[in-house]
Amino acid sequence: MIEPCVSSAEPRFQLDYPINESDFLAAGESASKTKKALQQLGLKPEVVKNSAIIVYEAAMNIVIHATSGRLKVIIVRDEVVIRAEDTGPGIPDIELAMQEGYSTAPHEIREMGFGAGMGLANMKHCSDELIVESEPGVGTILEARIHLGQKESPREIR
Amino acid sequence: MTLRDIKDILDAEVLCGEDLLDKEVKTGFACDLVSEMLAFAGSGNLIITSLKNPHVIHTAEVMDAVGVVFVGGRNPNLALAKQIENSQVPLLATDLLMFKCCGLLFQHGVLGTKRGCIQ
Numbered sequence: 001m002i003e004p005c006v007s008s009a010e011p012r013f014q015l016d017y018p019i020n021e022s023d024f025l026a027a028g029e030s031a032s033k034t035k036k037a038l039q040q041l042g043l044k045p046e047v048v049k050n051s052a053i054i055v056y057e058a059a060m061n062i063v064i065h066a067t068s069g070r071l072k073v074i075i076v077r078d079e080v081v082i083r084a085e086d087t088g089p090g091i092p093d094i095e096l097a098m099q100e101g102y103s104t105a106p107h108e109i110r111e112m113g114f115g116a117g118m119g120l121a122n123m124k125h126c127s128d129e130l131i132v133e134s135e136p137g138v139g140t141i142l143e144a145r146i147h148l149g150q151k152e153s154p155r156e157i158r
Numbered sequence: 159m160t161l162r163d164i165k166d167i168l169d170a171e172v173l174c175g176e177d178l179l180d181k182e183v184k185t186g187f188a189c190d191l192v193s194e195m196l197a198f199a200g201s202g203n204l205i206i207t208s209l210k211n212p213h214v215i216h217t218a219e220v221m222d223a224v225g226v227v228f229v230g231g232r233n234p235n236l237a238l239a240k241q242i243e244n245s246q247v248p249l250l251a252t253d254l255l256m257f258k259c260c261g262l263l264f265q266h267g268v269l270g271t272k273r274g275c276i277q
Contacts, residue, residue: 028217053221056216118197122193
């Protein structure tokens with residue numbers, strides 16, 4: 001499993017959201033709160049938006065697939081680090097899950113407008129670095145890093 | 159083109175953000191998938207959707223949308239009531255269906271956004 005990202009440096013900012021199974025509103029709220037908090041810190045609009053998108057997608061993944069989880073947004077050195085940890089079924093094939101359009105979300109999730117199989121791919125596009133580690137039957141840890149100096153969104157090169 | 163013009167063109171009801179109707183609208187993004195909005199909508203778009211759940215409002219906030227038009231009925235879902243009250247983004251609702259709504263907006267000069275392009 002990935003080592004905690006703050007082991008070697010004290011974070012200068014931290015948000016911490018518990019995310020529970022089926023708490024769909026918590027996912028959107030954590031994204032909105034993240035956006036406001038990062039805006040108040042005066043970060044670049046692109047960094048703020050990409051961070052909020054990653055938080056939204058990561059939180060929705062926990063809500064949809066896991067039994068419980070935790071989401072942290074940390075600013076350490078020159079990066080925003082978003083770390084999502086969950087207890088749940090895990091991802092058996094991460095490479096497959098990263099493919100746009102691949103989804104195991106049930107029908108009712110799709111009716112809400114989610115589960116299109118774009119979450120992980122979108123998180124990758126919005127981050128400068130994305131690491132996903134998972135153990136089937138145990139859970140998943142996801143860590144996304146966004147440089148504070150991010151000039152052009154990686155999404156522009158699609 | 160402002161949100162006020164769009165309200166007239168679509169004969170829409172303003173659910174929230176009456177004081178923000180002078181905001182300018184240049185491009186729109188229409189879809190019923192939140193994941194697609196998060197992936198492709200870019201900043202500064204008018205989001206047009208028939209999805210009526212709180213995620214649309216959170217997504218519009220995250221994506222810096224200029225506003226949201228709910229198509230296919232003025233009556234907002236009850237689950238939306240609290241979010242509508244607290245929304246930072248102006249929300250409009252029209253009885254028009256998606257295709258006609260988008261057609262009218264395009265005809266009046268609201269353009270489509272480039273896929274994945276952040277403006």
